[in-house]
Amino acid sequence: MRHTDNISMQPSATMISVEHLEKSFPISYRISAWIKHRGAPPRRTVLHDICLSVRRGELFGLLGPNGAGKTTLLKVLATLAIPDRGAIVVDGIDAATDALGVKARIGLCTSEERSFYFRLSARENLTFFGAMVGLHGKPLERRIKEVVEVVDLEADLDRRFDGYSSGMRQRLTLARALLSDPEILFLDEPTRAVDPIHAESLRTLIKQELVQRRGKTVVLATNLLDEAWNLCDTVAVLRAGRIAAIGPPKSLDARFMGMRLLRYQITVDRIDDAIMARTRAIAGLARLDAAPCADGFVLDVEVEQSGPALTELLRAVSANGVTVRNLVSQEARPLEVFTDLTREQIHG
Numbered sequence: 001m002r003h004t005d006n007i008s009m010q011p012s013a014t015m016i017s018v019e020h021l022e023k024s025f026p027i028s029y030r031i032s033a034w035i036k037h038r039g040a041p042p043r044r045t046v047l048h049d050i051c052l053s054v055r056r057g058e059l060f061g062l063l064g065p066n067g068a069g070k071t072t073l074l075k076v077l078a079t080l081a082i083p084d085r086g087a088i089v090v091d092g093i094d095a096a097t098d099a100l101g102v103k104a105r106i107g108l109c110t111s112e113e114r115s116f117y118f119r120l121s122a123r124e125n126l127t128f129f130g131a132m133v134g135l136h137g138k139p140l141e142r143r144i145k146e147v148v149e150v151v152d153l154e155a156d157l158d159r160r161f162d163g164y165s166s167g168m169r170q171r172l173t174l175a176r177a178l179l180s181d182p183e184i185l186f187l188d189e190p191t192r193a194v195d196p197i198h199a200e201s202l203r204t205l206i207k208q209e210l211v212q213r214r215g216k217t218v219v220l221a222t223n224l225l226d227e228a229w230n231l232c233d234t235v236a237v238l239r240a241g242r243i244a245a246i247g248p249p250k251s252l253d254a255r256f257m258g259m260r261l262l263r264y265q266i267t268v269d270r271i272d273d274a275i276m277a278r279t280r281a282i283a284g285l286a287r288l289d290a291a292p293c294a295d296g297f298v299l300d301v302e303v304e305q306s307g308p309a310l311t312e313l314l315r316a317v318s319a320n321g322v323t324v325r326n327l328v329s330q331e332a333r334p335l336e337v338f339t340d341l342t343r344e345q346i347h348g
């Protein structure tokens with residue numbers, strides 16, 4: 001076998017590649033205004049120049065507040081909505097020329113429970129949707145058994161859908177997406193309306209069973225910061241239809257928390273105006289207030305995270321014979337990072 005043949009047999013490490021994707025929707029418009037302007041209805045762009053790449057076997061998070069464009073992006077990736085421009089390649093298949101080929105590789109899981117038949121049992125629903133993806137008879141029965149085992153719904157398979165709780169509905173939605181055993185799963189807010197215990201078991205299922213054990217590639221949309229941060233290998237933060245940041249959660253922490261001021265409360269045995277004046281001159285010290293307390297004084301301090309201001313401050317007070325009794329760090333939490341990332345005015 002030639003060397004090149006060997007290379008061509010290796011599946012590409014990139015499962016999904018998106019380049020310069022844009023999507024707009026017509027703005028609802030009064031007929032009279034239409035007649036006046038005569039042209040096509042005006043449109044509003046909801047996805048701007050989206051570029052991203054999802055690795056094979058990766059758990060990729062789309063994190064953003066309501067209206068950021070997460071569902072729209074998932075629908076475009078799933079070829080349910082046509083983009084205005086840009087390129088999408090899924091497992092080597094160009095979505096623009098072979099949407100069916102893309103559909104055959106993906107399972108889309110939205111929380112649109114209206115797409116189930118309420119009066120039918122879960123088994124009947126899955127039988128119907130299984131037929132839609134070309135499964136029938138014994139193979140379909142076997143497949144239903146397998147997928148309900150994965151989502152732990154075996155005991156409730158013959159209950160009517162309208163008797164299902166929200167969490168069970170979410171799990172059934174996941175089971176439906178798994179029927180065709182797709183390589184790629186698009187999960188739109190899979191833990192929405194699920195209580196914390198079931199939400200955690202769904203996350204474990206997604207990460208351990210689907211991604212780590214079965215090697216699926218998962219793109220998961222969420223507006224829960226902790227979910228994205230703790231679950232995903234890579235997170236793309238969407239803000240008003242644009243990618244505000246993208247990378248492993250840790251790298252986003254470093255990038256955005258580095259810009260923040262960190263706050264500390266330092267208890268010292270004594271302090272005076274002269275020491276305060278000297279320490280206030282330290283570069284990177286944004287705030288220094290002192291208030292008496294039972295143990296002496298509490299210094300309320302804000303420093304730039306990236307610089308040595310805290311170390312210099314501690315050195316300066318010690319050099320003046322002050323004893324530091326306690327230091328409590330009040331670090332920027334991910335929630336604040338999220339607020340920064342999704343705020344309109346963003347630096348970097």
Ligand SMILES: Nc1ncnc2c1ncn2[C@@H]1O[C@H](COP(=O)(O)OP(=O)(O)OP(=O)(O)O)[C@@H](O)[C@H]1O
Pocket residue numbers: 025026046064065066067068069070071072073223
């Ligand atoms: N079919 C549509 N027609 C017109 N505008 C739409 C349509 N679908 C979505 N939009 C608009 O696109 C923007 C992005 O919506 P989208 O549902 O993708 O956001 P999202 O991030 O999924 O929000 P949520 O967290 O609320 O689910 C919103 O401003 C929404 O109003």
Ligand SMILES: [Mg+2]
Pocket residue numbers: 070071072188
């Ligand atoms: Mg949505």
